[in-house]
Amino acid sequence: MGKMCSRAAAFRNVRPLMSKDYCEARRRAIGLYRAFYRYIPYIIKYFDIAKNEExxxxxxxxxxxxxxxxxxxxxxxxxxxxxxxELKEVTNQWQQKSHMIRHWCPSIEPKPTDFLGKFIAGID
Structure with a gap:
């Protein structure tokens, strides 16, 4: 017969990835935000996207x-x-211009809903 898992084993304490508590995790997240924020002018320059800093x-x-x-x-x-x-990929330019633009423009085209649009697209 198989051994059943006890409830105490199901709720064991897990080790944190990097941060010990919420305050430290928040500080790391704010550090990431600042790093991206500082790199925004370079993103606009190197990827030549049609967006301003704002x-x-x-x-x-x-x-x-x-x-x-x-x-x-x-x-x-x-x-x-x-x-x-993601920041490392952007700073080393491992991503391309299309990777930057996808954050603003979804690539999915809306399907036509009117009769003429459906007829031109070849949809029943």
Missing amino acids: DCRWKLREYFYRNACITDVRIIDLLVIKGYI
């Missing part, structure tokens, strides 16, 4: 506010690690 700052702020409600330290650390990877 648009880029709003987009950066939007990405960070999207995850503002997360309180789990491990998830915050994981997101900060992914953010630093």
Whole structure:
């Protein structure tokens, strides 16, 4: 017969990824935000995108506010690690212009809803 898992084993303490507590994780997230914020003029220059610094700052702020409600330290650390990877790819120019533009423009074309648009697109 198989051994059943006890409830105490299911809720074990896990090691943090980098931060010991929420304050340290928040400090790391703010450090990532500042690093991206400082690099915005270079992103505009090197990738030659048709956005100004204010648009880029709003987009950066939007990405960070999207995850503002997360309180789990491990998830915050994981997101900060992914953010630093993204920053490394941008600073080393491993990403291309299309990778920068995708943050503003979704690549999915809306399907036509009127009769003439459907007829031209060849949709029933």
